Amino acid sequence: MPALRPMRHRLRLRLAAAALVGGVLLAGCQVQPWVKPYEREHLADPIMSFDRNPISSSYLEHVFEVREGSRGASGSVGGGCGCN
Amino acid sequence: MRQSSWRMRWIPAIAFALIAVVQADVLPDDRSDVLYHHFEGGGITVQGPSVLIRKKVGDAVSFSYQYYLDMISSASIDVVSQASPYKEHRTQQNVGVDFLHNNTLYSAGYISSIEPDYNSKTAFLNISQSLFGDLTTINFGYTQGSDAVGRVDKGVVQPFRADADRKNYAVGLSQVLTRNMLLGLNFEVDSSAGYLHSPYRSVRYVDPTVLRGYSYQPERYPDTRTSNAASLQLKYYLPLHSALDGSYRFFGDTWGIRASTYQVGYTQSLWNHWTLDGSVRYYTQTHADFYSDLFPYANAQNFLARDRELAQFHSRTFEVGASYEFHPGWPHFIEKGSLNLDVERMFIDYEDFRDVLDTQYKAGQEPLYTLEATVGQFFISFWY
Numbered sequence: 001m002p003a004l005r006p007m008r009h010r011l012r013l014r015l016a017a018a019a020l021v022g023g024v025l026l027a028g029c030q031v032q033p034w035v036k037p038y039e040r041e042h043l044a045d046p047i048m049s050f051d052r053n054p055i056s057s058s059y060l061e062h063v064f065e066v067r068e069g070s071r072g073a074s075g076s077v078g079g080g081c082g083c084n
Numbered sequence: 085m086r087q088s089s090w091r092m093r094w095i096p097a098i099a100f101a102l103i104a105v106v107q108a109d110v111l112p113d114d115r116s117d118v119l120y121h122h123f124e125g126g127g128i129t130v131q132g133p134s135v136l137i138r139k140k141v142g143d144a145v146s147f148s149y150q151y152y153l154d155m156i157s158s159a160s161i162d163v164v165s166q167a168s169p170y171k172e173h174r175t176q177q178n179v180g181v182d183f184l185h186n187n188t189l190y191s192a193g194y195i196s197s198i199e200p201d202y203n204s205k206t207a208f209l210n211i212s213q214s215l216f217g218d219l220t221t222i223n224f225g226y227t228q229g230s231d232a233v234g235r236v237d238k239g240v241v242q243p244f245r246a247d248a249d250r251k252n253y254a255v256g257l258s259q260v261l262t263r264n265m266l267l268g269l270n271f272e273v274d275s276s277a278g279y280l281h282s283p284y285r286s287v288r289y290v291d292p293t294v295l296r297g298y299s300y301q302p303e304r305y306p307d308t309r310t311s312n313a314a315s316l317q318l319k320y321y322l323p324l325h326s327a328l329d330g331s332y333r334f335f336g337d338t339w340g341i342r343a344s345t346y347q348v349g350y351t352q353s354l355w356n357h358w359t360l361d362g363s364v365r366y367y368t369q370t371h372a373d374f375y376s377d378l379f380p381y382a383n384a385q386n387f388l389a390r391d392r393e394l395a396q397f398h399s400r401t402f403e404v405g406a407s408y409e410f411h412p413g414w415p416h417f418i419e420k421g422s423l424n425l426d427v428e429r430m431f432i433d434y435e436d437f438r439d440v441l442d443t444q445y446k447a448g449q450e451p452l453y454t455l456e457a458t459v460g461q462f463f464i465s466f467w468y
Contacts, residue, residue, distance in 0.1 A: 033217030033218070034219070035260050035263050040260075042321040045325075047325070047327045047351045048321055048327055050258070055117040055134060055136040055463060056463060059119065059121050059134065059461060060461075063459055064367075066393075067393060067432070068343065069337075069339075069369050069372065069393050069394050070313065070333075070337075070341065070343035070345070071274065072254075072311065072313035072335070073270040073271060073272045073315040074270065074315070074333075075268055075270045
């Protein structure tokens with residue numbers, strides 16, 4: 001009997017994952033954009049970019065990483081240089 | 085280990101399912117940047133150039149290359165108290181490619197960092213997909229790195245070699261909330277193993293047999309470190325062509341460090357050509373479990389650290405920047421350019437790292453160390 005519990009647990013997790021995948025696929029077909037393309041003028045402005053100048057933001061990220069014990073979750077692509 | 089391995093198999097499956105919801109993504113703009121950076125503070129000066137070039141080939145592929153040089157002159161409190169000032173160069177080169185295929189953006193790249201006593205090689209892969217009418221962008225990233233640690237003594241490379249490996253998993257989401265508001269969420273797991281400390285750095289312990297009251301011994305770190313970081317960022321478009329942004333990041337790792345980063349920024353466009361930026365950043369962290377400014381005796385515990393990067397401290401950083409956009413007219417393939425200047429003032433107040441250079445105090449009673457630094461960047465950008 002105890003052997004069935006891990007099997008049921010795996011099955012439940014697989015069903016949950018399948019439901020998540022299916023839900024996303026269906027949602028992508030049915031969700032209507034609540035901000036229409038002609039309403040996105042402000043969002044397209046360069047000042048609304050999260051990273052307007054990658055060469056500058058990557059340098060500042062390096063400055064802070066070298067002096068602090070934390071790193072990551074900045075949204076930049078790539079995991080840093082690993083330099084000391 | 086068995087349970088976590090099969091969970092990991094589902095992560096790429098879910099990722100690719102999300103990617104199957106077909107929406108458009110775009111390649112980054114063609115641009116080049118030439119930057120000069122300068123850091124000064126705490127007895128350290130680091131300066132040098134950086135160049136970033138990005139160019140599309142056809143409609144589906146974009147290549148990028150970045151060169152970065154640090155010219156370091158260091159007489160920091162650690163260097164002066166335990167060794168002697170030094171100068172060295174660190175060179176970093178990044179190459180990357182972005183590939184747009186079936187509305188999915190694949191990014192891959194390689195980073196090489198070389199300095200006399202530390203070589204680092206990093207490779208990364210990122211997949212980005214827009215969903216729900218381009219209102220949502222989700223990305224998954226994987227990074228793997230390999231570091232070779234050496235030692236240089238009085239300019240001579242020593243026969244010392246140790247290795248460290250890194251793996252990083254990242255998930256990010258960018259969401260349009262309203263016609264004026266964007267949300268960014270990021271989560272990263274970072275795992276390092278191997279030689280994770282410095283062959284030069286030492287810790288100090290109480291030693292009544294010497295006049296100054298303490299002696300030094302080499303630091304000892306655990307050979308593994310796993311960390312989690314999560315951030316939230318909001319950007320809001322304001323009237324009069326301006327924007328307000330705020331962010332919060334939390335960090336925690338297996339070394340016991342807990343850190344929070346708070347940042348608020350403001351951007352203002354003026355007279356069609358100027359863009360002004362200002363921001364305030366507040367950072368706070370707790371010390372690592374095995375950190376101490378002064379251990380009670382030699383070999384007081386299995387792991388020992390006195391690196392101020394692992395100490396308990398808080399910092400404030402104030403930033404102002406200005407950018408001027410222009411249209412050069414020649415050469416004709418350049419659409420526009422910008423001149424940019426950015427200056428930051430950083431103030432770090434350590435709460436358990438003391439200034440050992442102030443020798444008028446008994447060991448352990450020296451004043452807490454503070455650091456003030458100025459960071460400057462000047463760069464010119466071209467779009468073509």
